[in-house]
Structure formats: structure tokens, C-alpha cells
Amino acid sequence: MNAATELSLETAFAESQIGQVLDKLDAELVGLEPVKSRIRDICAFLLVDKLRSQLQLTTGAPSLHMSFTGNPGTGKTTVALRMAEILHRLGYVRKGHLVAVTRDDLVGQYIGHTAPKTREVLKRAMGGVLFIDEAYYLYRPENERDYGQEVIEILLQQMENHRDDLVVVLAGYKDRMEQFFRSNPGMSSRIAHHIDFPNYTSGELLAIGHLMLKQMQYTLSREAEAALREYVELRRTQPNFSNARSIRNALDRARLRQATRLLAQRAKSLSARELMTLEAQDIRASRVFTQVARGRAS
Amino acid sequence: MRLTQGAFSFLPDLTDAQIAAQIEYCLQQGWATSVEYTDDPHPRNTYWEMFGMPMFDLKDAAGVMEEVNACRQTFPNHYVKVNAFDATRGVESMRLSFIVNRPAEERGFGLVREEGAGRNIHYTLGRRA
Numbered sequence: 001m002n003a004a005t006e007l008s009l010e011t012a013f014a015e016s017q018i019g020q021v022l023d024k025l026d027a028e029l030v031g032l033e034p035v036k037s038r039i040r041d042i043c044a045f046l047l048v049d050k051l052r053s054q055l056q057l058t059t060g061a062p063s064l065h066m067s068f069t070g071n072p073g074t075g076k077t078t079v080a081l082r083m084a085e086i087l088h089r090l091g092y093v094r095k096g097h098l099v100a101v102t103r104d105d106l107v108g109q110y111i112g113h114t115a116p117k118t119r120e121v122l123k124r125a126m127g128g129v130l131f132i133d134e135a136y137y138l139y140r141p142e143n144e145r146d147y148g149q150e151v152i153e154i155l156l157q158q159m160e161n162h163r164d165d166l167v168v169v170l171a172g173y174k175d176r177m178e179q180f181f182r183s184n185p186g187m188s189s190r191i192a193h194h195i196d197f198p199n200y201t202s203g204e205l206l207a208i209g210h211l212m213l214k215q216m217q218y219t220l221s222r223e224a225e226a227a228l229r230e231y232v233e234l235r236r237t238q239p240n241f242s243n244a245r246s247i248r249n250a251l252d253r254a255r256l257r258q259a260t261r262l263l264a265q266r267a268k269s270l271s272a273r274e275l276m277t278l279e280a281q282d283i284r285a286s287r288v289f290t291q292v293a294r295g296r297a298s
Numbered sequence: 299m300r301l302t303q304g305a306f307s308f309l310p311d312l313t314d315a316q317i318a319a320q321i322e323y324c325l326q327q328g329w330a331t332s333v334e335y336t337d338d339p340h341p342r343n344t345y346w347e348m349f350g351m352p353m354f355d356l357k358d359a360a361g362v363m364e365e366v367n368a369c370r371q372t373f374p375n376h377y378v379k380v381n382a383f384d385a386t387r388g389v390e391s392m393r394l395s396f397i398v399n400r401p402a403e404e405r406g407f408g409l410v411r412e413e414g415a416g417r418n419i420h421y422t423l424g425r426r427a
Binding site for chain 1: 353358
């Protein structure tokens, strides 16, 4: 009996190929240790739960609705995509697609428009994961006739009735989500997993930058690498910093500058290496550096 | 008299699981499904009443089944059918249509005689009272 269960846990793990997804999660997402360990916990629980049901032990159908809180650019959408895949592999959602929506997609424009609109989105998400970005916008206490409340009511009802068909993930900034849950206790209690996404450290942001460049097939010259490190440090202290997204934007702009630089010297023949390499000047031309210089001067 | 319109109508009524499986097939083909109902199943009554909007971009049959069940609940004594529309260029028509709900008692049709010019008799199908 003992050996048999051990064996089946092993095979269940292999069969679900969950190891691959978790490895991919580790490889593609830098940092986010608390998130990863939480996902591993959920995976383990679901796997064990599945085995328990095979042995006809009692299993409460696990509630899988989640809330992802964290600052912009901390990887909430990416993790939600992976989560859909993981739940699909484990057989908890049938299709494993992700439907990402915001308030606009759910709330109608006039009386009686909201319910059909929300239901349509819910129907599209069935068999997969519904990802509601910036979910706190659904609840607007300052306007009691706001249709967002209707969306919340329908969501609550469907989250209960269609537990097998639908997993709902709410995402947003931490403080505002907490306020949202305080004003909608029904929502809070129906969500089993509250996962908080921490900000990235400078080292992690740099690693993310390298990962992005690798995917885009670019490399950094040694000076550019130092410039990027400096850039990350500076950018973190400036307003509207949105973690990985800021890094992506910075790299995109560096690519633009590189293209302009190459075009300026078009008489010269180019090597593949030059096409791939970002130089320090491409990064140092950023507004971020000049703003700091100006700040020091004044 | 059992109404025989659409696919599967000579078979015993499909179970919900079978209906879901058929819808699943439709969605896999990329067809848009819709639910319609009527109390007048005359063969020439091509356009039944729509129950809600046609459903596009669905991935799973659960959404359609919800709509089917809602329609059955609202109109337990009507005919309800599921349509699957193929929007592929050059096709643009219904690919599959089958009945998912029938009234408890199906009245069927009767023969209606109409006298025309020169005492000619025209025959047609009419609703049985």
C-alpha cells in the first residue's frame, strides 16, 4: 500500500509534466521567490488532492480563485498565464486559456447592459482563467449608482456556481486591492490564495534586462552593461517606475537609438555583430541620466 | 408526433453530456454557437426566436450549456435548438443545428385543405389545434 502510493505520486507528478512548467517558471521569471514558492505549494496540494480523490479519500473541491497584488511590472499577468497552464496540466481547468479583462470589458454603459456584457466575458473565460486587471476599479464607493457593483455580484455568483469551469484571478496594486476586499468581504472570502508580488531588486532587474535582450537577440558591449547597471539604479529612484516594464521600455528605446546610430554611418558596411550590439551611448542618451544631472545642478 | 428537424432528431434525445460533447466539437471547429427557441416548429418557420446573442470566441462548452439550461428553464414547453455557424469565407452558413429541448407533448401537424379557383383543392401543413 505504502509503496503503491509513493509510486503513484511519482507517476502523477511525471504524467502532469508539472515539473517542466515549474522549471520554465524558474527559468523565465527572475526573482519573485515568495510567488514561486506559493505556486509550488498550490501545485503540490492539487497533485496530492488528485491522488486522494483517486483513493476515494474526501477532497473538498479546492477553491482556486486568486488575487495577485503588487506594483506595476512585477509579472502578475505573466504568472497568471503560467498559472493557467499549470492548472490545465493538473486537470483543474479544461482548456487552460487566459482571458485578460479590465473594467471596460465588464461594465456596461447603460442600465441593463452590464449583466449580459459580464456574462459574455465569463462565458468566454469558461474552461480557463479569467484575469481581471486592476479589479478595484470595479467598486466605486463614491458613486452608488455605478454599474461596477452589479459586475461584482455576478462575479460572486458565478465564482460559486461554476467552480469547475472557471478560475478567477484578480490583480492590482496592493493597497487599493486591500481596500477593495475590505469593502467587498464576500469577494475576499471566496478567494483562497492571496499572493503578493514583491518589487525587484536592482540585480534582478538587470537579470531581467539580460533575459529580454537574449530573447530579442541583442547583446550589450561591456561599457553598455555598466551603463545599464547605472540606468537601473537611477531609474528606480525616479517617479513612475514600473519594474520590469520600465526596463523593457528602456531597452526598446536603446534599440531605436542604436538603429539611428547605425543609419547615420550607413556608408560603412555592417557586421552581424554590430547589428546585435547595443553600445553605451545608446543607453546613456536616456532622459534618466540627463534628469539626474539637471537635478544635481539645480 | 415527434418533430424531426435538424441533426440527431431520429435518435433518442441527447443527454446533457452528449449535447456538451457536440458543442465542444463545434467550438473546436471554430464555429459560433447560438441558442434559439420557438413554439411554432412548422418546417417553413426558418427563423426561430434568438435566446440571447450568438456566442463568439468561446473555448469551452460550459458557457453554451449554461445558456441552454437558462433557455430550458425560461421556456420548458418550447422547442429549443443549438445552432453552430461557420463564418469561414465561402461557407458563411449554419454547419450544425440540433434540438435540445422539446415540449412534454408534441402536437405535430395536421393537413389543411384550401379551396382555390375552379374548386381546386390546395393542401398544406397546418398547426394542429
